[in-house]
Amino acid sequence: MIKLEKIKSTPIPTLKRLTRYLSVIHQLKESKTDYISSTEIANIMGLDPIQVRKDLEFTGISGFPRLGFKIDDLHFAIKEILNWNNTEDAFLVGAGSLGQAILGYDRFKSCGLKIIAGFDINPELIGKKISNIEIYHINKIPNLIKRLNVKIGIICVPASSAQDVVDLMVDNGILALWNFAPIHVNVPSDIIIENAQLSQSLGILTHKLAEKIKAY
Amino acid sequence: MIKLEKIKSTPIPTLKRLTRYLSVIHQLKESKTDYISSTEIANIMGLDPIQVRKDLEFTGISGFPRLGFKIDDLHFAIKEILNWNNTEDAFLVGAGSLGQAILGYDRFKSCGLKIIAGFDINPELIGKKISNIEIYHINKIPNLIKRLNVKIGIICVPASSAQDVVDLMVDNGILALWNFAPIHVNVPSDIIIENAQLSQSLGILTHKLAEKIKAY
DNA sequence: TAGATTGTTAATCGATTAACAATC
């Protein structure tokens, strides 16, 4: 009888840690070492070595007893899981201060993301180039999503217009949304949505700080 | 024999969802309704009603059978858990484009955060006001942290200088750090660090998108 | 060889989900 192997997909907590390992590994690539062990990564980041090993399993590459993992292989394999070895085109909507900061953020290029156009309704912005990316009027979105086959939309508009912009992009075939608007938006179940939600991160910080201060 | 009640602290996943409920509740406050049930919140956000109820337990307030929870009370109680009813002063270091976007982001005021000064090393920025917040030279940090008793530091410097800035702030008594630099930084175990890590969020998105495209 | 590390299998822990009585 054929045993079907259960393919277990990478858990979200593992994905999050993998991106963090990547930045540590990236730094170590500069140094002379060829290998890195899960123990070393764990020590640097203050994590459990067993957890690191378990996470690295999902990359599918195997290490060498006594040596660890080949840094270059590990680096490549993690980028592969995140799909950062490929580049996806993206549209950014809302070229306010946060939008402009993201347009100018070089780093995303090494994270598989290429923002190829920005959109806004502010006439002063339309036609301008920000960090060499042209800003169009929002009403160009339907046409351009289809023509350029763009799959990722980045939402940097105010909370009040976020749902409308999301609907517009979804209706025109966007597949994934990265939402920076501080609000819950509804999307059909087959659309990928990832909330950057700065306030979520801030909430954890202020909560912990309050606990800490209370403890005195 | 006295039974000591085990006080269970709010789990991180619950805290994250609580901040999201807050934004939904905030919108509903405008509407006429006085009460909201966990079922309604769950429907709006596409979550399990049981999970919402469980999360709301941590606020300590009790609901009314058949009605749900008083919106105002719930709103207040969630802000209380996050410590968003108080305001903490914060310093922001690195007034580049991301730093400037954060300095201008009004929303954090309602999240218990008040950025009272910015820091940079760029002479063109020092002395300037950005969104009405003055930018000082980084060498003013030690003196000012102590004098103003600031507890929160926001790191918006490039990866290459993040660790140095973190060390400087920790050495001078900062208690909590909100790190936007795309790098792992080391802090003593008693210092709270929260990584905003946009790339982590992006990694999840690009991974999911790749899985989705593969599935075709 | 000795020892450090991997890789696998099992145990534990905690969060999510389920079940159901209590309440208005």
Add this chain to the structure above:
DNA sequence: TAGATTGTTAATCGATTAACAATC
């Protein structure tokens, strides 16, 4: 009253941690 919802206790699920044999 009937019915929707809360709140509590139990069951399930999945992630983390532990244990240990295999490897170079």
